Amino acid sequence: MPAIALSILLVFLPLSLVTIGGGQSAVADMHRQIVDVHQWMTASQFVDAFAISRLAPGPGSLLATLIGWRIGGAWGALAATIGIFGPTALLIYGIAHIWSRFEGARLLKALEKGLRPVAAGMILAASYVLINSLDSGWIGRGLALASTALLMMTPINPLLLIGGGAGFFMLLHMTALV
Amino acid sequence: MPVSPLERPSAPQLFLIFAGIGLTSFGGGLSGWMLREFVQRRRLMSEEDFLNGLSIAQALPGVNVTNMAIWIGYRLGGRNGAIASWLGIVVPAALLIVLISTAFSALAGFELTHVALAGAACAAIGLSLSMGLTAARRVPRRVFPLAIMATTFVAVGILQWPLIWAVLVAGSLSVAVTYYHG
Numbered sequence: 001m002p003a004i005a006l007s008i009l010l011v012f013l014p015l016s017l018v019t020i021g022g023g024q025s026a027v028a029d030m031h032r033q034i035v036d037v038h039q040w041m042t043a044s045q046f047v048d049a050f051a052i053s054r055l056a057p058g059p060g061s062l063l064a065t066l067i068g069w070r071i072g073g074a075w076g077a078l079a080a081t082i083g084i085f086g087p088t089a090l091l092i093y094g095i096a097h098i099w100s101r102f103e104g105a106r107l108l109k110a111l112e113k114g115l116r117p118v119a120a121g122m123i124l125a126a127s128y129v130l131i132n133s134l135d136s137g138w139i140g141r142g143l144a145l146a147s148t149a150l151l152m153m154t155p156i157n158p159l160l161l162i163g164g165g166a167g168f169f170m171l172l173h174m175t176a177l178v
Numbered sequence: 179m180p181v182s183p184l185e186r187p188s189a190p191q192l193f194l195i196f197a198g199i200g201l202t203s204f205g206g207g208l209s210g211w212m213l214r215e216f217v218q219r220r221r222l223m224s225e226e227d228f229l230n231g232l233s234i235a236q237a238l239p240g241v242n243v244t245n246m247a248i249w250i251g252y253r254l255g256g257r258n259g260a261i262a263s264w265l266g267i268v269v270p271a272a273l274l275i276v277l278i279s280t281a282f283s284a285l286a287g288f289e290l291t292h293v294a295l296a297g298a299a300c301a302a303i304g305l306s307l308s309m310g311l312t313a314a315r316r317v318p319r320r321v322f323p324l325a326i327m328a329t330t331f332v333a334v335g336i337l338q339w340p341l342i343w344a345v346l347v348a349g350s351l352s353v354a355v356t357y358y359h360g
Contacts, residue, residue: 049279052275052278052279053275056271056274056275056278056279057200057201057202057203057271057274058200058201058203058208058267058268058270058271058272058274058275059200059208059241059243059244059267059268059271060241061241061244062268062271062272062275065272065275065276066275066276066279069276069279070279077272077276081268081272084241085241085244085264085268088238088241088244088245089244089245089248089264091238092234092235092238092245092248092249093248093252093260095234095238096231096248096249096252096253096260097252099234100252100253106357107357109356110353110354110356110357111234111353112230112233112234113318113356114349114352114353114354114355114356114357115233115234115349115352115353116229116230116233116313116316116317116323117317117323117324117326117327117330117348117352118233118236118326118327118330118344118345118348118349118352119229119232119233119236119313120310120313120314120316120317120327120330121326121327121328121329121330121331121334121344121348122236122330122331122334122344122345123209123232123236123306123309123310123313124307124310124311124313124314124327124331124335125330125331125333125334125335125336126306126310126334126335127303127306127307127309127310128331128335128336129335129338130303130306131303131307134296134299134300134303140296140297140300141300143297143300143301144300144301144303144304144307145304145307146304147300147301147302147303147304147305148303148304148307148308148311149304150304151210151214151304151305151308152308152311152312155218155219158202158203158210158211158214158302158305159202161301161304162298162301162302163298164301165297165298165299165300165301165302166294166295166297166298166301167294167297168297168301169293169294169296169297169298169300170290170293170294170297172297173289173290173293
């Protein structure tokens with residue numbers, strides 16, 4: 001593994017453990033390390049990579065993979081991916097393991113029941129933030145709500161729904177409404 | 179609902195299911211996708227077991243969706259299931275994002291590309307919201323859990339406090355009260 005890949009690995013390993021709540025929390029620190037401390041990328045290159053990571057399918061933290069790829073090629077991508085996903089993967093693996101051995105213990109039951117309303121609040125909050133960040137106005141919000149209703153009430157394939165959303169906007173665009 | 183071992187997917191099958199989820203889930207909301215795939219469509223897990231995993235996946239550091247993949251993989255296929263699911267959610271999507279980044283400069287010139295992506299994003303938010311509503315429906319209809327849910331929502335969504343504090347404060351309070359009430 002080339003030296004640059006090792007440096008990339010060492011940057012992303014500790015970042016892995018601060019990605020509470022879906023990787024977003026680590027982005028600011030990634031920017032600081034990659035752009036300011038190590039100067040591996042310019043600020044605008046970083047923003048480009050960020051935009052692509054939001055548009056691409058898959059976990060948003062693949063931003064790390066993309067950064068690694070841009071800096072250090074295939075080895076860089078591998079190092080960044082292992083760095084950002086590795087430590088937390090081991091952590092959740094350990095918890096899943098303990099969970100299935102001690103299922104039913106009082107503390108675990110309390111953990112599971114007690115965390116349920118917190119998780120519900122967090123997912124609703126994430127949806128709220130996402131809806132507010134839409135820059136497509138009321139048509140976009142309406143589409144988001146209609147998509148929610150369809151998902152909850154019908155067995156529709158989500159990919160079809162998302163493709164439909166894209167098609168709907170293109171149609172609106174061609175009729176000059178958006 | 180208990181699942182007999184015969185109905186459980188093998189490690190390669192788990193890899194393929196998660197690869198499919200990772201490659202087709204534009205705009206986030208992957209946990210909504212997983213709920214649909216594992217609980218509603220394939221009935222491999224109970225909604226209860228899924229939501230337990232989700233609470234833990236969100237409270238712990240780590241990307242929720244990869245945490246969920248490991249959780250589901252472990253529940254359904256032990257160690258190999260966990261490894262296969264983790265590789266499935268990360269590796270194909272990682273290869274794809276590298277491809278997309280090389281192709282993106284060519285497509286970025288067309289305005290319609292951005293319009294289509296905006297429409298796709300709106301529809302994709304439905305996955306997140308439907309997931310949130312499903313989870314909210316399973317919160318016990320009592321004052322304390324509902325207050326915890328509302329407080330978490332306000333702190334994270336509206337006041338935009340750091341997630342770690344919301345999880346630590348609301349989570350430990352909620353777990354402690356649940357514990358003492360048996």
